[in-house]
Amino acid sequence: MPKKKDHITIKEVAQKSGVSISTVSRALSGGANVSEDIKRRVMNAASDLKYEPNMAAQMLKGAPLKALGLIMPNVSAVMFPSIVKGIEDEAFPNGYSLFICNTDERRDIEEQYIDSFTRRSIDGIIFMTAHINNTRIVDLHKKGFPVIALNRHIPKVTDAVVMDNYWGGYKNADYLISKGIRKIAYLDGWNYLELYRQRIKAVRKRLSESGFEIPEKMYFKNLDALDDGYAATKELFESGQRPEAIIAASDLKAIGAIKALNELKMQIPKDISIISFDNIDISQWINPALTTMAQPFYKMGRQSCRRLLERIASKTPLKETTFAIKGDLIIRDSVI
Numbered sequence: 001m002p003k004k005k006d007h008i009t010i011k012e013v014a015q016k017s018g019v020s021i022s023t024v025s026r027a028l029s030g031g032a033n034v035s036e037d038i039k040r041r042v043m044n045a046a047s048d049l050k051y052e053p054n055m056a057a058q059m060l061k062g063a064p065l066k067a068l069g070l071i072m073p074n075v076s077a078v079m080f081p082s083i084v085k086g087i088e089d090e091a092f093p094n095g096y097s098l099f100i101c102n103t104d105e106r107r108d109i110e111e112q113y114i115d116s117f118t119r120r121s122i123d124g125i126i127f128m129t130a131h132i133n134n135t136r137i138v139d140l141h142k143k144g145f146p147v148i149a150l151n152r153h154i155p156k157v158t159d160a161v162v163m164d165n166y167w168g169g170y171k172n173a174d175y176l177i178s179k180g181i182r183k184i185a186y187l188d189g190w191n192y193l194e195l196y197r198q199r200i201k202a203v204r205k206r207l208s209e210s211g212f213e214i215p216e217k218m219y220f221k222n223l224d225a226l227d228d229g230y231a232a233t234k235e236l237f238e239s240g241q242r243p244e245a246i247i248a249a250s251d252l253k254a255i256g257a258i259k260a261l262n263e264l265k266m267q268i269p270k271d272i273s274i275i276s277f278d279n280i281d282i283s284q285w286i287n288p289a290l291t292t293m294a295q296p297f298y299k300m301g302r303q304s305c306r307r308l309l310e311r312i313a314s315k316t317p318l319k320e321t322t323f324a325i326k327g328d329l330i331i332r333d334s335v336i
Helices: 010-017 021-028 036-049 055-060 080-094 107-119 135-142 165-178 194-209 226-238 251-263 297-313
Strands: 067-072 097-102 124-127 147-150 159-163 184-187 245-248 273-278 291-294 322-325 328-330
Touching: 010 021, 010 036, 021 036, 036 080, 067 080, 067 107, 080 097, 080 297, 107 135, 124 297, 135 147, 147 297, 159 165, 159 194, 159 297, 165 194, 165 245, 165 273, 165 291, 165 328, 184 194, 184 226, 184 251, 226 245, 226 251, 245 251, 251 273, 297 322
Parallel strands: 067 097, 067 124, 124 147, 147 159, 159 322, 184 245, 245 273, 273 291
Antiparallel strands: 291 328
16 A cells, blocks of 8 residues: 655645746745746645645745744634634735644733744734733834734724624614514623624614613623523523523523523523524524624634735835624524
8 A cells, every 4th residue: 555645845836836846935935036927826736735835944944934923812712713714815825824822811821922923033913812901012013013903903003803893783783673672681791802892882872772771680791601601691580580682792602591591491582582693603503593693704814814914015004904894694593
């Protein structure tokens, strides 16, 4: 039995793209004397063959290592693979590798990764852990180092790519009101995150336009995920409250709430409706399938990388821009 080939070589990329090995090398390293047509052929061949450059060899030869850093709060979160794919699909055709780091939302770990990346001449950093008071990110931006915030926002400091969370919150509330629902409970996320603040702000705005509000006893803040959604829903009904619907600030909180409602023998959506945000894969497979505002994770990943590469390539400073991408309301079975 022939031995399975472990590694695609640069020679094979050259053969597939119909150019010399030296041309492949220049194209992959971003050489200026390679035409766009040839560069595209080389990148497509490398992608088709799943070619992985030998980075150690590049560094030993003194060749520049075109690389981006991605600092994430939790690599195991269910929504992040789509974001990473979006980033890589933009980075790789442009000759960039991606280094991914996990912080568990700890500022000390984030600082260590920033130091590591800047020492190793990483070309730019995408932050998914950006805290509004992180002065290190501000300092990097002021020094001209390419950085961008993804799914987070540091106002007036640097570029950011986010879901249009205000629009999403408004649309979720509007959909419930269109169904004749008025008495609404809300399961919120961490209030230090702008994305959650925008969602609840928009929900309250839409309700107030129709003369309604979320009663204080039906508002639960600083919830994390499944367990918190479950516990808050149990507490809600054990206190005697009877909402017509629950808006959960994320699908995971909603799934926790559904488990609690099932245990309480509540029929969804006959007895109570539930709507949320994110559209993670599991949301379509639970019973009932979850109506949710889909976050455009893949688009956000690609846009963040595209903007970062624009900053890297720009010879003059670019104006700080926030790219707010609208989601889509996915209507399923959890709202009557």
